[in-house]
Amino acid sequence: MHSQPINPPQRLLMGPGPINADPRVLRAMSAQLVGQYDPAMTAYMNETMELYRGVFRTRNDATVLIDGTSRAGIEAALVSLIEPGDRVLVPIFGRFGHLLREIAERCGAEVHVIETEWGTVFTPEAIAAAIADVRPKILAIVHGDTSTTLAQPLAELGAICERNDVILYADATASLGGNDFESDLWGIDVATAGLQKCLGGPSGSAPITMSARAVEVVDSRKSIEAGIRVDGDAVSASPIRSNYLDLSQILDYWGPKRLNHHTEATTALYGARECARLLVEEGLPEAIGRHRLHGAAMATGLRAMGLALFGDQKHKMNNVVGVEIPDGIDGDKARAAMLNDFGIEIGTSFGPLHGRVWRIGTMGYNARRDTVLLTLAALEQVLRRGGFALTAGSGPGAALDFYEES
Numbered sequence: 001m002h003s004q005p006i007n008p009p010q011r012l013l014m015g016p017g018p019i020n021a022d023p024r025v026l027r028a029m030s031a032q033l034v035g036q037y038d039p040a041m042t043a044y045m046n047e048t049m050e051l052y053r054g055v056f057r058t059r060n061d062a063t064v065l066i067d068g069t070s071r072a073g074i075e076a077a078l079v080s081l082i083e084p085g086d087r088v089l090v091p092i093f094g095r096f097g098h099l100l101r102e103i104a105e106r107c108g109a110e111v112h113v114i115e116t117e118w119g120t121v122f123t124p125e126a127i128a129a130a131i132a133d134v135r136p137k138i139l140a141i142v143h144g145d146t147s148t149t150l151a152q153p154l155a156e157l158g159a160i161c162e163r164n165d166v167i168l169y170a171d172a173t174a175s176l177g178g179n180d181f182e183s184d185l186w187g188i189d190v191a192t193a194g195l196q197k198c199l200g201g202p203s204g205s206a207p208i209t210m211s212a213r214a215v216e217v218v219d220s221r222k223s224i225e226a227g228i229r230v231d232g233d234a235v236s237a238s239p240i241r242s243n244y245l246d247l248s249q250i251l252d253y254w255g256p257k258r259l260n261h262h263t264e265a266t267t268a269l270y271g272a273r274e275c276a277r278l279l280v281e282e283g284l285p286e287a288i289g290r291h292r293l294h295g296a297a298m299a300t301g302l303r304a305m306g307l308a309l310f311g312d313q314k315h316k317m318n319n320v321v322g323v324e325i326p327d328g329i330d331g332d333k334a335r336a337a338m339l340n341d342f343g344i345e346i347g348t349s350f351g352p353l354h355g356r357v358w359r360i361g362t363m364g365y366n367a368r369r370d371t372v373l374l375t376l377a378a379l380e381q382v383l384r385r386g387g388f389a390l391t392a393g394s395g396p397g398a399a400l401d402f403y404e405e406s
């Protein structure tokens, strides 16, 4: 077979992630490699740690990257925190809550769950009651779950967890950079993310931050691997069950010891570092405000077209909206028309929402006025041709009015 060089079609990615990467991130990722312990590389690593402290809003020393997609960050957090037999509480309000349960179970935890209907979130009281009931070592919870487009309020959970001596883990993959997220203020012990949502990069690197309390838990099981171990190095009787995702060793790799572990994914680090630089340059409150503005403009335009939004809108994430597929419209056919006629990708849904709800994102590099207006204009044509009655120009017009008034 004679293959061609990579030349992907022009797409505007307006689904729930991934989104188009910021061109600056792509340029950073085309830079040449340096050695793992080159002073330039270790300086980039240190800068990346400091940049992500800003993004996570934390002073946690332990703020690094996990090499892998967001799921690698989640798995690193859970496999490093959970010792087989530990009790873990997982409140589930969408697909990614189920993922936390699944990973915690594979780590050998005794997992307890509480569930709420997709499209709703938990009250802090409901979570506090479950903590009193289960007495877990760890509370693992999703912040923004793209599967339902909602964000679980976390601000009060840190204090509840601290009172009960519970470690609080939050998956902030979909929310970080586009919604308020305050690691230190909210008392989050461990948070993980990815680049392909509000951070404006490609998937493949998972930023993580850990409180001193969480580091203590992880370090209590530290086991330096044979071959690089020296006299006096820790060898635990109950080591973390993954080598690659062993945070106690990964922190020593990023720390002053520069313990040899994996080879840092240099190109991914260049990308992750540029994502954080972009956010810090724009200002985190400004970036969150941009996601709020364009997310609201999209929602306003969709409503003006006569579409119903999915889920409790009081708790909608800034960066993604769920739209109920109108009666008589074939959801998959309409998505295909968006892609083939306009080059715009919007998202389908999982589980109970499949075939019922589209998910439209305005995140990272694509949280902009032109992308919102283009998407609304294209969707209007697709819906009209599918037989859905709407007033011509209603969607983009309402969004333009909204921008004028904002």
Ligand SMILES: *Cc1c(COP(=O)(O)O)cnc(C)c1O
Pocket (backbone or CB within 6 Å): 017, 069, 070, 071, 072, 096, 142, 143, 144, 145, 146, 147, 171, 172, 173, 174, 194, 203
């Ligand atoms: C999108 C998303 C992920 C994605 O994980 P990947 O491994 O990067 O595909 C994880 N968690 C949440 C809450 C998400 O919305």
